[in-house]
Amino acid sequence: MTEPSLRARKRQRARDEIIEAAYRLFAERGYDEVTVADIAERAEVGRTTFFRYFGDKQEVVFAGEHDWLDGLAAHHRELRGDRPPGLPEALAQVRELTLALCARATLDPGRYVLRERLIADHPELGDRTARKQRRFAETMTEILREHGATPETAALAPQLALACYTAGRAVAGDDPAALAPSVAAAFDRLGLLPPAA
């Protein structure tokens, strides 16, 4: 991999500093008591610049996860799909990606806890998680269709995965270590296993 240009490095650093500043301020004062101007000031950029990196104030809360979703298709290629998947096979594939998403989300436990608290305390942030989940589901649906799944299967399997994710998340509370196991348990309870390969 070639060294990124100075521009690219500066850009990445600015982005990181905005996220850092935002999370620090949210932790100190709470989401509502922090303005975009505050974040920009702390990150030592202009208010305008903030909006060049993030579409809105909410987006900075979910920064990072979007990038992972961009690579979702690539992540899935690794799971072979020789024959058109029925619902059990599709679900098994989506299950792997869902658990990978859990692992990714809890990489930084401290930030995970803070994010979960922000989401729990601010309905509009709870709403916003839906956008991420919609994108996950839409991408997965597309991939499943490419692999020959029926429209119904392709639509249902990702939604079932999200159901297990959300239910597991609810059971786990804001404990990062409990997330993946709870989600996996939810999948298990579905009892929709593919026939042995």
Next chain:
Amino acid sequence: MTEPSLRARKRQRARDEIIEAAYRLFAERGYDEVTVADIAERAEVGRTTFFRYFGDKQEVVFAGEHDWLDGLAAHHRELRGDRPPGLPEALAQVRELTLALCARATLDPGRYVLRERLIADHPELGDRTARKQRRFAETMTEILREHGATPETAALAPQLALACYTAGRAVAGDDPAALAPSVAAAFDRLGLLPPAA
């Protein structure tokens, strides 16, 4: 039932007129091109009054459905729950309420179509539907727990119902007549039927 007071009737009428005005304007110009001031003017109320009836601009899009959710617990009482429900039984119960919600949502087909289009075109409205769904799930979870379900079952069953709802909705597009059948089909494909009573 006693006649509602003049105050109550006026209040109801004002609310209805705001909703009417909003939907007409959204249909004419689109969501973004309509300000709250526009809606208030068309409904012949003050801008301040709009915010007394609806917490924000998005809320008026989903007006009516919230009321139904308030009665969710009552609706469920009709479904007897003698013994602690396992996942199949819980799912069967939630299924009924989900289908009732579909019927309710498509009562006014024209408005349903317009709402689905608004949601599809405006991500922030898509996000907002999540709040309604969260409330549905939380209420159902609470009810299931009261009826003796385990925390895991109580958390999972409503989420599975939402998965079937969302998947069915995606398959149905904005055709109101297709919603309930598609959702019902998704439930059927889950194959998680309770043992015969």
Next chain:
DNA sequence: TTTCAATTGGTACTGAGTACCATATGGGAC
């Protein structure tokens, strides 16, 4: 009729998000 609580609409404010512009800066050509 009088009194009280609820409802209303207006004014003024904060903060998110956008458009525009002039400036600065990194990358590449020569």
Next chain:
DNA sequence: GTCCCATATGGTACTCAGTACCAATTGAAA
């Protein structure tokens, strides 16, 4: 190095959502 261009920056000014406050109106009940 230096010249040029595309990119990135920060500031100004604007619209609009949402909130706080207040004075005036109006329904309900005595």
